[in-house]
Amino acid sequence: MASLRRRAVPYLLISPTVALIAAFLVYPIGSVAYYSLQNRNLTRPWADGFAGLENFRRMLFEDELFWQSLGFTAKWVVAEIGLQLLLGLALALIVNESFIGRGLARSLVFSPWAVSGVLTTGIWILLYTPGTGVLRFLGQPETAVLGNLDTVFPAVVVTELWRGVPFFAILLLAGLQGIPGELYEAAAVDGAGRVRRFRHVTLPHLRDAIVLATLLRSVWEFNNVDLLYTLTGGGPAQVTTTLPLYVAQRAIDSKDFGYGSALTMAGFVILLFFSLLYLRLSRFGEER
Amino acid sequence: MKRTTAWAATAVLAVAVAGCGSGSDPGSAESGKTTITFWDNNGGTRTPIYQELIKRFETANPTIHVEYVGIPIASxxxxxxxxxxxxxxxxxxxxxxxxxxxxxxxxxxxxxDDWLGKSAVNGKLAAPMLDSVRDTVPDGKLYLVPGTSNLDVVWYLKDKLPEAPKTWDEFFTDAHxxxxxxxxxxYTIRGGAGSIFQVLAEMYAYSGVTEFFDASGKSTVNDPKNVEYLTKLAGLYKKDTPEAxxxxxxxxxxxxxxTGKIAMMHHNLGSYNDHVKAHGADKIGAFALPTGLSGKRTIVANPVDGFAVFKGSEHKDAAWKFVEFLVSKESNSYWNQQTGQIPANTEAQGDSWVTALPHLKTAVDALNDPNTAVVSPPYYLPQFSSITKADTEPLFQKVLLGQMKPQEFLDTMAQKLTDAQAEWKKATGG
Incomplete structure (x- = not known):
């Protein structure tokens, strides 16, 4: 009896965790997987029922918008991550130098990160508003940046950069501060100039921070809904629709939850790949 | 000792989790008072109107408390x-x-139906609005008690446009x-959310087509005259309308x-207050959509807006009492006077303020003109809303941006509507 109780204790102790994981991860994922195999459309209740792989067939072979949104998602993630990394690194290097007012400069650099996504949109919509927005200073007061196919992509990228660069800057600054000063002194003594010190001391030490920040941010940018949804709603003509936004349009706006679930599964598989990559690389970092 | 702690922790968690499920009990907030929740489907500028009406209702019915929730119309x-x-x-x-x-x-x-049958407002609600509600559902029951109706009009600034255009040709000339x-x-085109209804209203007013589906069940949306109109409208974009x-x-x-940069804007009676706030009542004019090629006026019926009691309600009688109060002469008159729309209560329709407001008189005259034909969109189709919003709004943007031909756009929409109509007929055995 006593030994049974003893054996039960570990299970009892992990049971809350298991219950929470089951309730908040296993069940929702399972239910999306289930619905992806069903016809489930609130506007066509008479057609509900088992669909097999029909939703996936439609997604892969008939739905141009799926591929278009996937293509835009890739373009969006690459542009955002590339620019955020570059600008974030530059900012981190600047505020890592010692100069008068550095504390103030640091807080200013990081402040956009503290602004919520929807507020960010609010600010930028005002900036982009024709007539009263910032473009009147460029002599183009009547240009609708968010309604023009040529300008909408740069416009949304800049908006997200404004919010995303500080995140990189914070992480990279933390990495920079972890580099011992003696290394730079030693390198300087050996005759290394600024550029070589950066290449051979700074960059190798920042490697882990860069890899992790890049991967984490990629997942976040992939899943970005708040900013694009409120800024452009995925438009005009769906040219700024990411895969998660497209899921929202199909499942929530069109009430086609079966098809929306199939789209979600596609996003799930892609993100699973990123997660595995992240796990591998983060363990890789530990071993060294 | 350790084990006791673990047990305690588990117990606390269990209580916490269980606590999430039970929730608070609505309806018995204060002793003997019934609380009902009311969702305003267009919260915002209308909120103070409801707050006033709720105050009046609670004074008349001290045992009922109404909790107001304003929901933004877009969501x-x-x-x-x-x-x-x-x-x-x-x-x-x-x-x-x-x-x-x-x-x-x-x-x-x-x-x-049963409540209304025994109510004092029975027989005092506009018959066309009641019919429109009943036609929307397969079983013909009254799931919604009408409070107001609306009409598409073109608002204009009187100092820019001294005289309203009578025909579409005049309209396009003025816009230019x-x-x-x-x-x-x-002019300004609504290209974002809500665009399709306005396009439909303009196209049918222009073409004079009076049915949404022809005898064989095919949608008339891609009628050649409709295509002709859409081509003209898309031609205005960025030329006589803003890029935005x-x-x-x-x-x-x-x-x-x-901002005063735009001379004419198509919307409905509902935005009257916004324009008055921006420009002042004497600067604003309204005309019904011009008559079409046939010389007759064609109107696409606006949705009827009203109040519904939800099946999940635990206080249905109190809920009905509130609905009955909202559509009674005094409340209905107050509500519509504030919003500048057409009252559903026929007694309220006779109030002097209705005839005193020029835009409302324009609307009532257009509706009551024997020459006016009314096209009813298939609101009864459960897919209608997703077809005219999520499915086609982005395509209309493509038309404006020159990425899609008006013909192709209307063919696509017509096909979706025709399919949805056929599917619905099969499903409902109609």
């Missing part, structure tokens, strides 16, 4: 769908015929002549009109 359908799926619906909700079929399909609403570089525009129109939703459109 109201989602909110209702989520509430129905989660079993957390309000007692009374503002509902329009454009999503009534959807809610009835999900068995979310209680029919009001009132446009002056760099930032004065004759492609993403124009209701708030953006009204704000742009409020």
């Amino acid at each position: 109201v359908q989602q909110k209702y769908d989520t509430a129905v799926a989660g079993g957390d619906t309000p007692d009374v909700g503002g509902v329009t015929t454009s999503y009534l079929a959807n809610l009835v399909g999900q068995q979310a609403l209680e029919p009001a 002549e009132l446009t002056k570089a760099p930032d004065q525009y004759g 129109d492609v993403t124009n939703d209701f708030p953006k459109m009204v704000a742009a009109f409020g």
